[in-house]
Amino acid sequence: MLQDIAPHIYDNTFAPYAVEEGDYTVTIEKRRIYLYEEEGRALFPVYREGDKEDYLYLFSVDEKRFFLDLKRRIPEGTKACTFHELQHLSPRYLVYGACVAIQLGSWYSDNVYCGRCGKKNVFDTKERMLTCPDCHTAIYPRINPCVITGVIHDDEIIMTQSLGWEKKHFGLVAGFAEIGESIEDCVRREVFEEVGLHVRDLTFYKSQPWPQSDSLLFGFFCRLDGDPSIHRQESELAQALWVDRKEIPEGRDQNSLTGEMIEYFRTHENKEIFG
Ligand SMILES: [Zn+2]
Structure with a gap:
């Protein structure tokens, strides 16, 4: 999945580091990140000089x-x-860094002012937090x-297509x-709202941080009850249908939890999925 960048290590431990020559710099605007692109490879801008107060430490990937x-x-x-657009670039560990940088950078820019009293927030130096001085x-x-959620009934799983994503x-x-x-x-609730069915035997599969929507995704398989x-919930879904294991095409994108869960269902029996 997107976050699986081993042997590289993403470290988001907060620290009030000062920027040094050679550190990567991140400019975020409207949930987009500014990068150099060379033959499908993402390259980050690097700090050379300038006022160090203008830069805020976000995280590291390995020593970067x-x-x-x-x-x-x-x-x-x-x-x-x-x-x-980042999903089409390499290397994967820098792409993941870019995705997380969009999320964090957007959080900082969306919280310049206190939502309670309107004063300008200040950066905390001990943890990743903003505080209103007033x-x-x-x-x-x-x-x-x-x-x-993968809703399973015998050899079939419910697959959906959202409106606008046909x-x-x-x-x-x-x-x-x-x-x-x-x-x-x-x-x-989501299963009942989207397809009007009841489920049982909820089995947690894996989770995935999904920076695009500031989400943490929880993957579950469950059985039809x-x-x-x-x-079908017509206001949200263009299609919702039972699909047999053997009819699912190979080669799903494995960046997403959804893609991995569909592939897991395609290649595993129910007794393996539910233990
Ligand atoms: Zn305030």
């Missing part, structure tokens, strides 16, 4: 440190890349929990957790 340019200067020759509100990065691959039942809801209840007739 990434700093946010708070003045949002655009290095000459760089190109703005969206999360989607009303002392503490602001931490927000992550949205979301479920990806040219894309089929996905699985998915949705964001609501306030006051457990992640298991989110699975049951009762009638298999699908009642």
Whole structure:
């Protein structure tokens, strides 16, 4: 998946480092990152000189440190890349760094002012936090929990296609957790809302950080409980259907949890999936 960059190591331990010559610099604007691109390879701009106060440490990948340019200067020759465009570049560990940098950089730029009293927030030096100097509100990065659900009945799984995404691959039942809801209840609610079915035997598969929507995805498989007739949520889905294991094409994109779960279902029996 996107975050699987071993043997490289992503380290997001917060530290108030000062930028040094050779560190990577990150300019984020409207959830796009400015990078050099050379024959499909992503290259980060590098700090040479300038006011060190203008740069904020974000994280490291191996020995490479990434700093946010708070003045949002655009290095000459760089190109703005969206999360989607990054998926076509290499190397993977730098692409993942770029994705996470978009998420973190956007969080900082979206929280310049205190949402409670409107004063300008200040950077904390001990942890990844912003604080209002007036009303002392503490602001931490927000992550949205979301479920990806493989609903299984014998040799079939429910595959869906969202409205507006008809040219894309089929996905699985998915949705964001609501306030006051457990992640298991989110699975049951999303399945009922999207396809009108009840499920049982919820089995956690894996999770995935998904910077594009500031999400943490929780992958579950579950069994159909009762009638298999699908009642599609027409306001959200263009299609929802039962697909047999043998009819699923090989070669799904393995960057996403959805792609990996579909491939896992295609290549494993139910007794392996549910243990
Ligand atoms: Zn405030």
